Each structure stands twice: as C-alpha cells, then as structure tokens.
Amino acid sequence: MGLNILSAWAGVYTPTLAQNSTYYNPVLKGWNSDPSCIQVNGTFFCVISTFISFPGLPIYASKDLVNWKHISHAWNRESQLPGYSWATTGQQQGMYAATIRIHKGTFYVICEYLGSGQTAGVLFKTTDPFDDKSWSDPVRFVANKIDPDLFWDDDDKVYVATQGIILQEIDINTGKVGTAKELWNGTGGVWPEGPHIYKRDGYYYLLIAEGGTGTDHAVTMARAKSITGPYEPSPHNPHLTNRGTNEYFQTVGHADLFQDTQGKWWGMALATRVGRNPNSYPMGRESVLFPVTWNTGEWPVMQPVRGKMNGWALPVLNRDLPGDGPFNSDPDKYDFAEGKPIPRNLVYWRVPREGAFAVTDKGLQVVLGKNNVGGLPGGSQPAASTISFIGRRQTDTTFKFSVDLTFSPQETMQEAGVTAFLTQNAFVQLGVILNNQQLSFRFNATGQDILSAVPAAWVDKPIRLHIEMFTPNEYTFSAMLVSDEKTKMEVGKAPITLLSGGLGSSFVGTLIGVYATCNGAGSELDCPSNAPKAYFTRWRYTGGRQYYSATEFIPSVGSNGMGWN
Template sequence: MKYKNPVISGFHPDPSICSVGEDFYLVTSSFEYFPGVPIFHSKDLVNWKQIGHCLTRESQLGLHRAKSSMGIFAPTIRYNNGRFYMVTTNLTIGKNFIVYADHPEGPWSEPIWLDWPGIDPSLLFDDDGKVYLTGTQNIFNGEPMGIYQAEINVETGELRTERMLIWKGSGGAFPEGPHLYKINGLYYLMIAEGGTEYGHMVTMARSKHAFGPFECHPNNPILTHRSSASPIQATGHADLIQYIDGSWWTVFLGFRPAPVPFSGKHHHLGRETFLAPVDWNEEGWPVLSTQVELEMDSGTLKIEESENWRSIDNFNSETLDFSWNFLRNPAEGSWSLADRPGWLTLYGSAISLSDVDSPAFVGRRQQHFDCNVSTLLEFSPTHEGEEAGLTVFMNERFHYEIALGIREGVKKVYVRRRIGALWKVESEHEYGQEGIIFSVHADAKNYTFTFQQPGGESTVLGSGECFLLSTEVAGGFTGVYFGLYATGNGRNTSTPAYFDWFEYTI
C-alpha cells in the first residue's frame, strides 16, 4: 500500500511530533499568523486532522506589527506524565517560552518565559526525571554557531545547569532545529544544516551522555535532496517518532517547486510536512532513504481511510474553522460571525494589505497547485478607496486581489497586482449590484480572477503568475494564503463587508 507526500500540504513547516498510546500529535510553525502553532492528530502518521492551535490568546502570542516571516519559529511538542508541552520562539519579541496542556485541543497555559537565547528550542524528558532544553546559538550576540543545551525545570523555566555548546554540527551552514532523544541508553542528537532552502539536510550525532561528547553519524547527512532532480526539495528539520508496532518514522519539512517546464525553481505553497520510514543499522545508527518520493510504501502503517476534502464554509458556526487565520493579532472589532448570523463580517480600517499591521483579513493556506476558491460578498462602499474582496497573499509586498470598491468616485470591480514596489490595476469594470461572487482558479503557473453577479455569467477579469508570489521572488518563510479582506486604504470603511460563504475545491 502507498501513501502520498506531503502528508500535510501547504505552508506547514518545521514539524514536531509526539505520541500518546496509539495517538500521534504534530505541530508546525506559524510565523506572523494568528492563532499560532496549529496542532494535528493522527492514528496512522499519514492522515492528519487539525484539532486546534496551541497559541490562541494575545497574552500567549503578541504579533503587533510583526514583520513578515517573523513571529513563531519551529515549535517542539512533547508529552510527559499526563501533560503536553510545547516550546517555541516568538522572534518578534525575541523570547523563548513553554506552554502546556492536559489535552492537546487545549486550553494551553500562559507562557513560561525562558532565559534562553537562540531559536528552535526542544525538550527531552529523560527517564531519570531530568529535562533538557536544547536550541541554537544566540543569533544577536555573535555566540559561536552550534547546538546549545542546559538542564531545565519545566514548571518554572529556571535553568538547573549552565548553558553549554554540545555540538557544532557536521560542517554544514546554520546548525539548527535540534531534537535530542534517548534510545537504547544512548543520546541521539538530530539537527538541520545547510539553511532551510535547496541545500537543507538532516544530520545526526550520538553520545553516552546528554552533554556529549557527540560523535557524528558516519553517513551524514542522513537525509537530503540537495543537488537532486526530485520534485521534493529542501528536505530537513526532522523529528523522529516510533509507531505502535515498533517501527520508526520521521516527519520533516520540504517544498515542491511548481512543476512548470522551463520556469526555473520557484515554490509558492510554502514548506510542507513530509513522512519517511527510518531503519536502524547494526551499529545502532538510524538510516533514512536518501530520496523521499511523492508516493511511498506505507510498510506496516495501518492506513485509515482519508476524509473527503471539506470544500465549503458557510460561516454558520460561532467560531471560525481551525483552517482560518488572521494576519497578526486581529484588531478588536475588525470581524464577527455574530453581527450577521451565517455571514463573516469584516469591518475595514485604515490598514491595507500592503501595511505591516493587522488589516481586516481572514485567510487560509493554499494547499494545492490546482484548485479553485470562491466567495459571495455583499458590500456597499460609499467613499473613495473603500474596498473588500478576495486576495492571493504572500506578504505585504507581494499579493494579488480581486475587489469591489470605489475608484474615481465609481463603484467598480477590479484586479490589482502588487509585486514589490510595483503595483497595477490590471482591469476594472463598473458594477452596480450589491452582491458579487469572486473566484480564483489556480494552477501551477497562474492565478485567474473572475467575478459574476449571483445567478449570472462568469467574467474573467485578470490573472497573475504564481512564481511572482514564490519564496524565490518574495522572500520569507511562509506560503500563499487565500484571504477575505476589507480596507478603507487610509480611513475606516463606512460599511461592513459581508461574506456569505467560502468554497475551496480541488
């Protein structure tokens, strides 16, 4: 039997995994998006369902004016003695912290702030009761590059030993993403090197003691796709897990450059979560496949039947579905599901999609190269610059949108493209109705924007290239979002924007 990679598609990088009995839980990075640190559940390591977020309150996750691709970096989730622990970095405020919960769905605790620099913190609960905190060098004070560690009291955040450099890595750039394990009496340290790009790789060392000295795996890197022609690139930042039958597996990040001939390498979906089997050789070292495929042999995994893709959200619940995010902490009063039941209401402010701030925006990740998204909007703008619509958003300097708004004193529907310092309204038409359906068709090469009056014919209004929203062009560590938004472009809007439904089909 085969399973398909990625096991969690779209912008879900830096996966970390733990198990409780026959249940597996996984978290990923979320950067400037709120709520933070999505958490997933699985029985088979292949089919994952999001069950919430670890960081759902502003007191846990402050993202005010967070720069794009700042915020939450590389969480680690662990389970010990009936409690879940998640440790991570909020780079916007330059602090590491731990939150904990009795149930993975939450609620999660207030942060336990750590006197610990660097990024990518991880925890090991040893069998003798000691807990080790492992992370990277202090990137702000010139500390030598490598992996650092100390013993910690996880209840208070207090360090119980001095911070020590335990391994400099195998020689690759940017040793990071460490995870320490105790397996068969030995301490195994798995890290990422090479930078989270095309040279990314997974390396490993081991020791008889938690603080070393560590010896390198004789076949480092144990996982990399550098210099390969694979459709999966930048494999790295891995975490190990043991399945219920004793077999070993690893989750890790990678990305899929868009399969467009002669376009060069560009990826816009973001770094995704992949799965691969792990064997152990006679010398007690883990051995991973050097090439991870889009389809892999499931081995002894008991693969469950996957759920059908949920295609439509009618906004009939009291809370947003877990797939939705805000851009940074949402401004108070900027959105509601109650003001007009059955509709998502957005109250546009002076903040626009091009500002490093918190616009009235509710978005979800693009998870497929080929897909269609659409929404029904009711909006009655009255002042110049007021608009609401559907955006394809990478960051504040790289985004496309199809919108309804006032331009030159006239209510119009239009497509606009923002690429760096350049922006252009590609096409516009007068539109006198209050209700309008916006749609975006995506393939690996282009986004195509259409509109229609409810019950009427669909009209193509414009298009935009996917590669211009790719990481190679736009920079950063995130992926493309499809977002619903409203803005007054310098002033509060005079009327709310009402979204009746949002549909995502593949």
C-alpha cells in the first residue's frame, strides 16, 4: 500500500488508499508530456503535447493502462493549419498542452499553438479516434494563454479554462469565447497552468499545475459550489509533487484524473527520470500513472509517483485494440516495403515539404534538404520546411538502433545519416558525406565535425549505421558494411548531457532517426537538381533496460531478459 502523504501533513485525513496491483512507471515512455486522459466504454484514451514535431497531438489508447497503442494524431495534415508549422521558428513552440474529452459521442482535443503569429486556439473533433482522416480541421478561437481545458456543465454550457487560471464560455462550433473570469491563482507557486475542471458531489473541483516545470512542479486543487467561484483551496495542497525529495522521478505535475469501469480513480502526470542529476534526462518528460482515492464529498488522495507502484487492481492485460499504429513500448522492425505507409510513431521536425519522404521499392526515400538538422531557418520563414529528418521517440534507458543506408553523393557536402535529436540546437549525428571528393564519415557531437574516411571497399555499397546506448549515460555511434558484420567500427561517443537541456528548460525529448542534406548548397529552398536521394531500409529499434530507479531496471518490451534480442 502506498504512503499516505496527506496523513503526514493533515494528521486526521487518512482514507484507504489504492492497493492490489503492481506496475512500473512511466507507462508512456519517452517524450510524452502533459498527458490528458479519459475512459470510454472500457478503453482509455490520452493525448500528449508535441510542440513543433509533426504529425502532432498523438492519441494513445489502452485497455489495461499499461499497454498504450498509438492510434492516430489529431493534427496530421498541413491543410488543417496551413502555414502554421513553417512560420514557427522557435524550437519549443507549436502545440502546447492539450485536453481530450468526449461529449455525446464526439471526441474533442483542444490545444493552443504558439509561434505561428496567427490565432492560437485550436479545437479538433472526431467520432472515430482510431482514424487520422476523421479528425476535423480545427475550430479556431482566440486564446491568450496556454493549456486549455474543456468542460461541459449540466446546462450544456461549454467552458474553456486556461493558464492563469482564466475561465471563458466557448462556442465549440464557431470558436467564439465569452468574457474572461479569473478563478484562482494557486497557492503561490509560479506559472499556475494546466487546469482541469471536474464536477462531483455538488462541487466544481479545479486541478492545476504550478511551480514551473522544474523540481518545484506540483499539482494543487481548489473547489467551489459555482463554476465561476469563489474557489476554496484544498487544505491538503499540494496533492501531488516530488519536490524537496531525492526521488528518481522529478518534476511531477500537469496531471489529469479519470475513472476506470469499476469507478476507481486514476491520474496521469508528467515526470522526468533525473534522480539527483538535473542534466541527465534525454527522454525528456514522460507520462506516469498513479492511483487516486476520491471518497464522496472529500478531496482526492493521489498516490506519490514512484517507479514501482502499488495501486488499484488494474484492468486485465489486453492488447486487442483496433487501428494500425504500434504500441508505445514495442520495438521497431520496419523494412519500408513499397505501398506501405510510413509508420505512425515516426515524426518530423515541423511539417515536411511535399515529396520529401516516400516509401519506394528501394526503401524509405529521403530527398536531401537544404538545411542540415541544425540549420535554423533564416529570414525566409519557409526555410523551416527544408529539414529532411524523420525519427522515433527514444523510449528506453538503453537501446539499439540501426538502419541501412544506400547513398551515392555526387557533389561535396551532400550527406545522409543518423541522429539522436533533441532540438536543432541540441543533437548528435553520424553522416556519410562527400568531402573534397573523399567519401567520409562525419561525426558531430559538440558542434565541431570529426571526419574519417569511409573504407574504400564500402564505397557505393549499403552501409549500416548504428546508434546504441549500452549504459544509461552515453550514446555510441557505429558503422559497418551491411554484407559483413565483422566490419563494424565505432565512430564516436556522446554523453546524454548533450541531449538533456538542463532541468526544466527542455519541454521535448530525444528522437532517434535519419536525415539527408546538401548542407546549404543550391538556390532558394532547393538543393542542386542533380542531388541524389538517400534510401533507408531495415530500420530496427530494440529497447534494452528500462530504469525505474537510479539502480533498478526491468527489461524493455521485446528484449530477451538480458537487455537485447
């Protein structure tokens, strides 16, 4: 049974806490921050922040709360928000924290898009969250603050609550919003945000995040008899936090609460696995599950977030879900057969240019982009579209990734390769590049290139590129001739601190993937017309160890118990 943190503070507040099952956090591994979740007929659905990665706002579904299938993206086509992505130059702008809700059979995802210079509020709708195409073009609304919540009252009035904490009535068909009303400013922590409203036992309960995104992050609550207040702060605040502790999971906050089919309450929040090292969390902010005891008329009790959790009896393990997306924890085994779609868990950094990526009879074809992955857009906003990069979330503390590259550069500085990518300001890459008529490996971990010759026998032959983490602290980049595993050679290493960003300063997490570039050659937005295409096949990602404390781990899904297939 979990520790009753409220009893330690309030003395007499000691309801029975959840028990009967054991599971491990995070349940949504890798960069999956700001979760919002609901339960519909025994299936749980969550939406996650994605900032400028695209497709954005992934929808995950689960029958058992531990196996989460990636079923769609609410923002999945350029026509939904024309020009927004390419106008966004900031690395941590884009789709901020969303809320998912269902009302009368329609699913809604509400969010705010920052950085485009246009109307920021967006509200997507669907009756089939398992189908990308079913997500509507968004209803746009004026939102001056981030983190919108969506709440239907008993009189069918609909409200949006945002950072601040500000409440407005909203017309979900036109986007028209009413007069702003400030509800509550939290308990004194900075950045009161991430509001969610629940109506229960005659009260409107307001749950928020405050304290910023670093180690002071916390969940606090207030309640009122009227939706517009006045709101009475909970005497048990903060209801959830790991601040002031040495716990492995830190920055716990930005939560949402929901019930299972047995009426038991659960919550999902974000957390980072940093322990006592604030610069070592390459997977960024992940989603953690915690049981909640919420007795009639009382304040909820949220079990503190740990790596190994004891909670309510979980639903029976069940991976029987519709849709064609992968499960979050599963390994990748993609051969890119012609006619097959690009797998759903692979994402771009902004909307890609039309035709930049295609599955062909030669594998995943990537057209060289004008900018390298670190090439920030200049005065021309559409330059943001000229990065040819695609990747998947790093979802494991240790892992192995490899992909086969077929690439024959014709002019100097034409390049293709693999990268561990946090933002355009923080990445590590290993490329095959033509440099002064010499085919070379280019390794870049600190902004300074290290060049080494590709063996002459490898020229014009497929090369397998590797990114591996044998320990939780370091990336290893290697290469080999596809036809001969004995040729494998290490090219470079990089510490995870390069992809962690400093505590609280990085909203995103590491993506593992591939890129192709002409490194600025050509004119306007295009590489030279004779630039070759890069082809990638045999994409493999396999998790090794999944740490749930500084010293304890479980084997990742797909591993053989020793950490690898």
